[in-house]
Amino acid sequence: MAANAQSLSEAIVKPRLSRDDWIMRASMIVIGAFLLVxxxxxxxxxxxxxxxxxxxxxxxxxxxxxxxxxxxLFLSGVNSLWVAALVTVIVLVTAFVYAYALTRxxxxxxxxxxxxxxxxLLAPSLLSGISLVYWFGNQGVAKELLMGExxxxxxxxxxxxxxxxxxxxLMIVITALSITDARLYEAAAALRTSAIRTFFxxxxxxxxxxxxxxxxxxxxxxxxxxxxxxxxxxxxNMLATDIYKQVIGQQNFQMGAVxxxxxxxxxxxxxxxxxxxQKKQVALLSARAVPLEPKPxxxxxxxxxxxxxxxxxxxxxxxxxxxxxxxxxxxxxxxTLTLHNYNxxxxxxxxxxxYFNSVKMATYTAVFGTLxxxxxxxxxxxxxxxxxxxxxxxxxxxxxxxxxxMVLGLSYIFFFNNPSNPFNFIxxxxxxxxxxxxxxxxxxxxxxxxxxxxxxxAEFESVAASLxxxxxxxxxxxxxxxxxxxxxxxxxxxxxNAMTTVSAVVFIxxxxxQLASVAVLNMDDQGELSFAAAMAMMIAYxxxxxxxxxxxxxxxxxxxxxxxxxx
Amino acid sequence: MTSNSYLRISNLSKKFGExxxxxxxxxxxxxxxxxxxxxxxxxxxxxxxxxxxxxxxQTTGRIEQAGKDISALPPSxxxxxxxxxxYALFPNLTVERNVAFGLENRGMxxxxxxxxxxxxxDVVGLPDQxxxxxxxxxxxxxxxxxxxxxxxxxxGLLLLDEPLSALDARVRARLxxxxxxxxxxxxxxxxxxxxxxxxxxxMADRIVVMDHGVIRQVGAPRDIxxxxxxxxxxxxxxxxxxxxxxxxGDGVVExxxxxxxxxxxxxxxxEEVTLSIRPEDVILxxxxxxxxxxxxxxxxxxxxxxxxxxxxxxSDVFEDGEVCADLSSNMMRERTIEQDxxxxxxxxxxxxxxxxxxx
Ligand SMILES: Nc1ncnc2c1ncn2[C@@H]1O[C@H](COP(=O)(O)OP(=O)(O)O)[C@@H](O)[C@H]1O
Ligand SMILES: [Mg+2]
Numbered sequence: 005m006a007a008n009a010q011s012l013s014e015a016i017v018k019p020r021l022s023r024d025d026w027i028m029r030a031s032m033i034v035i036g037a038f039l040l041v042x043x044x045x046x047x048x049x050x051x052x053x054x055x056x057x058x059x060x061x062x063x064x065x066x067x068x069x070x071x072x073x074x075x076x077l078f079l080s081g082v083n084s085l086w087v088a089a090l091v092t093v094i095v096l097v098t099a100f101v102y103a104y105a106l107t108r109x110x111x112x113x114x115x116x117x118x119x120x121x122x123x124x125l126l127a128p129s130l131l132s133g134i135s136l137v138y139w140f141g142n143q144g145v146a147k148e149l150l151m152g153e154x155x156x157x158x159x160x161x162x163x164x165x166x167x168x169x170x171x172x173x174l175m176i177v178i179t180a181l182s183i184t185d186a187r188l189y190e191a192a193a194a195l196r197t198s199a200i201r202t203f204f205x206x207x208x209x210x211x212x213x214x215x216x217x218x219x220x221x222x223x224x225x226x227x228x229x230x231x232x233x234x235x236x237x238x239x240x241n242m243l244a245t246d247i248y249k250q251v252i253g254q255q256n257f258q259m260g261a262v263x264x265x266x267x268x269x270x271x272x273x274x275x276x277x278x279x280x281x282q283k284k285q286v287a288l289l290s291a292r293a294v295p296l297e298p299k300p301x302x303x304x305x306x307x308x309x310x311x312x313x314x315x316x317x318x319x320x321x322x323x324x325x326x327x328x329x330x331x332x333x334x335x336x337x338x339x340t341l342t343l344h345n346y347n348x349x350x351x352x353x354x355x356x357x358x359y360f361n362s363v364k365m366a367t368y369t370a371v372f373g374t375l376x377x378x379x380x381x382x383x384x385x386x387x388x389x390x391x392x393x394x395x396x397x398x399x400x401x402x403x404x405x406x407x408x409x410m411v412l413g414l415s416y417i418f419f420f421n422n423p424s425n426p427f428n429f430i431x432x433x434x435x436x437x438x439x440x441x442x443x444x445x446x447x448x449x450x451x452x453x454x455x456x457x458x459x460x461x462a463e464f465e466s467v468a469a470s471l472x473x474x475x476x477x478x479x480x481x482x483x484x485x486x487x488x489x490x491x492x493x494x495x496x497x498x499x500x501n502a503m504t505t506v507s508a509v510v511f512i513x514x515x516x517x518q519l520a521s522v523a524v525l526n527m528d529d530q531g532e533l534s535f536a537a538a539m540a541m542m543i544a545y546x547x548x549x550x551x552x553x554x555x556x557x558x559x560x561x562x563x564x565x566x567x568x569x570x571x
Numbered sequence: 572m573t574s575n576s577y578l579r580i581s582n583l584s585k586k587f588g589e590x591x592x593x594x595x596x597x598x599x600x601x602x603x604x605x606x607x608x609x610x611x612x613x614x615x616x617x618x619x620x621x622x623x624x625x626x627x628x629q630t631t632g633r634i635e636q637a638g639k640d641i642s643a644l645p646p647s648x649x650x651x652x653x654x655x656x657x658y659a660l661f662p663n664l665t666v667e668r669n670v671a672f673g674l675e676n677r678g679m680x681x682x683x684x685x686x687x688x689x690x691x692x693d694v695v696g697l698p699d700q701x702x703x704x705x706x707x708x709x710x711x712x713x714x715x716x717x718x719x720x721x722x723x724x725x726x727g728l729l730l731l732d733e734p735l736s737a738l739d740a741r742v743r744a745r746l747x748x749x750x751x752x753x754x755x756x757x758x759x760x761x762x763x764x765x766x767x768x769x770x771x772x773x774m775a776d777r778i779v780v781m782d783h784g785v786i787r788q789v790g791a792p793r794d795i796x797x798x799x800x801x802x803x804x805x806x807x808x809x810x811x812x813x814x815x816x817x818x819x820g821d822g823v824v825e826x827x828x829x830x831x832x833x834x835x836x837x838x839x840x841x842e843e844v845t846l847s848i849r850p851e852d853v854i855l856x857x858x859x860x861x862x863x864x865x866x867x868x869x870x871x872x873x874x875x876x877x878x879x880x881x882x883x884x885x886s887d888v889f890e891d892g893e894v895c896a897d898l899s900s901n902m903m904r905e906r907t908i909e910q911d912x913x914x915x916x917x918x919x920x921x922x923x924x925x926x927x928x929x930x
Contacts, residue, residue: 015631016630016631017628017629017630017631017632017642017643018643019625019628019643019645020643020644020645020648021645022645022646022647022648023647024645024647025645388645461655461657461659463655463657463659464659464661466624466626466646466653466655466659467653467655467659467720467721468672469626469645469646469647470624470646470647470649470651470652470653470673470721470726471652471672471673471720471723471724472647472673472676472677472724473672473673473675473676474676477676481661481664481672482661482663482664485663486662486663565663567704567706567707568662568663568704568705568706568707569662569706
């Protein structure tokens, strides 16, 4: 009875918020609002557009009905599916063997193969299309190899796509193969398990999740890519090129929106499944494992060397041809070397302005993106209470990965080009390009930051609070210095992607804010293939330079903080 | 209200969703006292400590510190210093700057800060290590830095969450003593969480024994050891032999047909009970003379532990289990006690304790 009376009189304690709590919550709401405006609302307006007729009246699913009953449009969907599936299989097998050679064998020249493998990341996906034209096009050097088949179509798309998505898959598979526990192999050896059996019972299951994840990433990338099919696809239609044709070609925004939704659905599903798979992978990671030291095996090592050399050769031939095309006079009639093609101001597709705009845009994206992303991740990870807000924020931050660039770009037209939108003023400016690019690449950056923050002691903030130090002082004095390498990784990631992206920005650039990657596209459209090759190579030089700088700076930071980073 | 109750916890409960981690906890901690929260892992010690710190505020209930209601205050508005099991030293700051961390934003002059840091590092016995980074120190040294940092701002309450559990046994024993001495010198009210009974017994003025989110017993180490209020406490603190039996009459408990004389308090006859005796209270009998609570046993094993031997005894009365007796090496010299030898022992009437049967 007494206990009853007592429990009735007891009120739930409502924690009082400190000044820090208020500041952190307000900051999180501000960044959350940024994501709302930069991702969620545009997507919403795109979806509502897909249910409107040309006069803006709501017509339900009529547009979708029209879409699915137009055989040519429907065919594009089928094409996108099978091409993406085929590339996924090819890239997954190649990336697995390549990664296996790098992580599990004593193959020589690993550093070289690691270096070559990232080359495709340095240029827009368009580059592989251009290069393929020179190799196998109507006047291509190696045209005969195709035995009468045309490179303009699925063959070109598959080869070109495989080239540029290869490093994306490779990085995931390398990570998966690196976290295996050596003790499993010792156990297998002790049980005299054959090498083949060990491979199927230990190696493959161990990196299963990594392979699945890589598969989804490759599939989404190819399924939603627009650069390669645009350049080398010929009359072979795919969803991403359909959007471009509907919107830029026919100014049919409603149908563009419909195709976008159709594109979005599989991407979101693949994304959701991938997140589930990743969760399992994390569980594997947290187990304390003994790293595996590969043992020399001459036969395997040499076989792997041959395989990797072949893959590396293909990559070098691809970028090499683009470079060659950029410095010769007139393919295939006049092969004298020249720098004429770098005189972009003579091209119709875009000038040097485009290049400098790109560098500017990439720098802004990297600077502001890193600040926003890292601070946002900090608030999510280290904030006190406010779980609803933090979960919503995290959800917003994960969303962009599921949204194909084309869909995002098109959504921006619908949302920001609306005169009644208060943010309408950024339309056609550099700001919208930076906003869209930060939004487009938000998720991976966010996850990088979250991972780094999770590795810090969870009690730093508690200690700081007990010492009555405001959170921003702890943030600046401890969190930022400790996470500096991760923030630099985010910076370079955003910079490289901003330099090479085409898909989102192609819808929202203006004549004043023409970009290098878009210029490559337009030059190709205008038949100025040699200019396009030269511009693509300019992007590649810049990205290679930025990566080199990043490498040196990271080394420097690591060296100067060596005293306290050692464990 | 007692005049010198410094921290008063009343009817505190904490829920994680449906799970009740703390159930209606009430406790007073007095000024300058060293209190240990002791209990098995997962019993809610850390949860209670974090509620006191305001890091995870309780669902219901009240906490007063120095007469002020702090129940809902954020940690930054409470008055405490804290040391975690991980130490949570800022890795990129030197030892000096770690210790100075809490002083730097109080408008203190630089020279004053330096002075205070030097003083603190002296106190914790690390006078020349100020320029090093935490990663360059041993675990024990890191622990002292964390302590110095927590004490820098002269908090009214010092909270320690398993501060010694990451250290090896030797360092742990030394630091145990040092922390205790430091606390006595500074007279700072201290609460330490531990699951190690030895730590609690050696360091605490009072021990709070917890289990499944409730307080089982509060008292000075000696009192709890000598007079545990439940079988749980008896088992958790020190070593205890348990025998299941039934009250046969006033002052008699029967274990498998054998009667034992002991204080049955007011437990009525027929009730199932647990009989308990500490290994060091088991006494060797000489000769065959009939004694109270005497028992014929067989030696199962003899474990040499230095100053004493732990002898495992078997008997029909113990069923499959065995009773341990700690016999001093002195006593052992007089007799030959070896495996499988018969041995007569006695359970002194006043040292046998009876608890309601354990569930
Ligand atoms: N944040 C939390 N969410 C859910 N359950 C928790 C949380 N923190 C602690 N618990 C649970 O509360 C119980 C007490 O935990 P804790 O106070 O950490 O125990 P210990 O006595 O070992 O310090 C445990 O069962 C634990 O699983
Ligand atoms: Mg604990």
